[in-house]
Amino acid sequence: MLLHDVVSASTDLAATRSRKAKTAVLAGLLTSARPEELAAAVAFLTGQPTQGRIGAGWRTLAELRTEPAAEPGLTVADVDTALGEVAGTSGSGSAKRRAEVLGGLxxxxxxxEQDFLFRLLTGELRQGALEGVMVDAIAEASGVAGETVRRAFMLSGRLPATALAAMTGGTEALLEFRLELGRPIRPMLASPAESLGEALAELGSAVVEYKMDGARIQVHRDGDEVHVYTRTLREITAHVGELADLVRALPCDSVVLDGETLALADDGRPRPFQETMSRFGSTREEQVRALLLRPYFFDCLHLDGTDLLDAPLRERNAALRRVAGEHMIPGESEPADADALLAASLADGHEGVVVKDLDAPYAAGRRGRAWLKVKPVHTLDLVILAAEWGHGRRTGYLSNLHLGARDPDGGPPIMVGKTFKGLTDQLLAWQTEHLPELETHRDDWTVYVRPELVVEIELDGVQTSTRYAGGVALRFARVLRYRPDKEAGDADTIDAVRAMLPGG
Known part of the structure; x- marks a missing residue:
């Protein structure tokens, strides 16, 4: 398969907003690919080489850019092999060798093809929203049920491997994917509910738990070996030794736990989210001592050789209580006074509660209706598309943010508003320094960036608007914080924004 075929498919994807059309484009490409090309083709089209980041920035690539070839001749395998060599080159003379390989490519x-490779290698192509469309395409091309493909992907965490299994082995090969100790799975997600009463009425038999302002973690233990992962499946074990030690001391041989972790102030209230997140990249002894993390587990996905993903939550909770009872998140099953529990959570400095169906299995990677989050303040996780230069005391700083909601059909984020409210001097300085690192282009007033950074926005609501393509606009939007624990594919969709319309 030529790289030209992948580039043409990418162009076709960008030219349509129809999910059905996108699925057809991808399915056609998968059908025409040879087995040895499938993994790389899928990886390229979902925006990341099979090797992950290879450390080549825009400036490096621009310096290597040369007169393009007149006719397409590069194959997908050629590109994958070259990028593998670049990723594997280290030591003395490595910079020169990497430049030679990339320049030759x-x-x-x-x-x-050069334009495509630039965007692929600098991360500009990467968009998590396209993953869902690719799952549909794998199902269509292989003739396997979409739910089977989706489950295999969520258990493997790797779309290229899932596609290869589906196209070469069908349903039987996909069913071989299992939860593996030491390989993280995509976390189950909660959908918003308008009120606590609405959530309880919808789910019936449910547990109500605190919704904490912490960082999501997934912990795997096999004997004395422990791994700790973030919600984006990044391993942080080396930075959170106290969590690893705690899990290593639990009364079991093997376990997989899902939960939150946060740093607490002396009065027991949660420290700011940014302080918790700062621990994920630090091994400095003084910071570790000052910001000890405490875990609050709310699910058990495996215990002593038994996988529990398909067990109802009431069974998983029983297992969790046996192995980590004192570290469970505060909550009650079928509480007599759920409103009091919500009030207690807010009084303790947390965000609200999550209501969970006690009869539901763990739907890895899904944002369904089995878990409903109830927060008294409206918030959305949106993607930064651009920032405008400030005026007055903000002169010289990138200030007013352009905000986009995720397109569930895999297109680029859809702009829904702007805001500079809530930006502290610290945040202004930070984004002025870091947003240009993601710059795609600029004009006199605005710096446009790759849609990678997620920001949490507080708002009073939304209203219909002809100003933005999505037909809605945010009302009184304020920046709460950046979300380094989330990727663009985790942002709220335009459908979620529209659902906030009065009567929506």
Whole structure:
């Protein structure tokens, strides 16, 4: 398969907003790919090489750019092999060798292929929203049920491997994917509910738990070996030794736990979210001592050789209580006074509560209606699309943020508003320094960036608007915080924004 075929498919994807059309484009490409090309083709089209980030920035690539080839001749395998060599090169002389390989690759690429490789290698192509469309395409191309493909992906965490299994082995190969100790799975997610009463009425038999302002963690233990992962499946074990030690001391041989972790102030209230997140990248002894993390587990996905993903939550909770009872998140099953529990959570400095169906299995990676979050303040996780230069005391700082909601059909984020409210001097300085690192272009007033950073926005509501493509606009939006624990694919969708319309 030529790289040209992948680039043409990428162009076709960008030219339509129809999920059905996108699925057809991807399915056609998967059908025409040879087994040895499938993993790389899927990886390229979902915006990330099979090797992950290879450390080549925009400036490096621009310096290597040369006269493009007149006709397409590069194959998908050629590109994957070259990027593998770049990723594997280290030591003395490695910079020169990496430049030689990348320069040679770009010299063999047409103009359109060079543009594609630039965006692929700098992260501009990456968009988590396209993953759902790719899952549909794998199902269509392989003839396997979509739910089977989706489950295999969520258990493997790797779309290229899922596609290869589906296209070469069908349902039987996909069913071989299991929860594996030491390999994280995508976390189950909660959907918003308008009120606590609405959530309880919808779910019936339910547990009500605190919704904490912490960082999501998934912990795997096999004997004395412990791994701790973030919600984006990044391993942070080396930075959170106290969590690893705690899990290593639990009364079991093997376990997989889902939960939150946060740093507490002396009065027991949660420290700011940014302080908790700062621990995930630090091993400095003084910071570790000052910001000890406490875990609050709310699910048990495996215990001593038994996988519990398909067990109802009431059974998983029983297992969790046996193995980590003193570290369970505060909550009650079928509480007599759920309103009092919500009030207690808010009084303790947390965000609200999550209401969970006691009869539901663990739907890895899904934001369904089995878990409903209830927060008294309206918030959305949105993607930063651009920032405008400030005026007055904000002169010289990137200030007014352009905000986008995720397109559930895999297109680019859809703009829904702007805001500079809530930005502290610290945040202004931070974004002025870091947003240009994601710059795609600029004009006199605005710096446009790759849609990678997620920001949590507080708002009073939304209203219909012809100003933005999505037909809605935010009302009185304020920046609460950046969300480094989330990727663009975790942002709220345009459908979620529209659902906030009065009567929606």
């Amino acid at each position: 770009l010299a063999r690429a047409t103009k359109a």
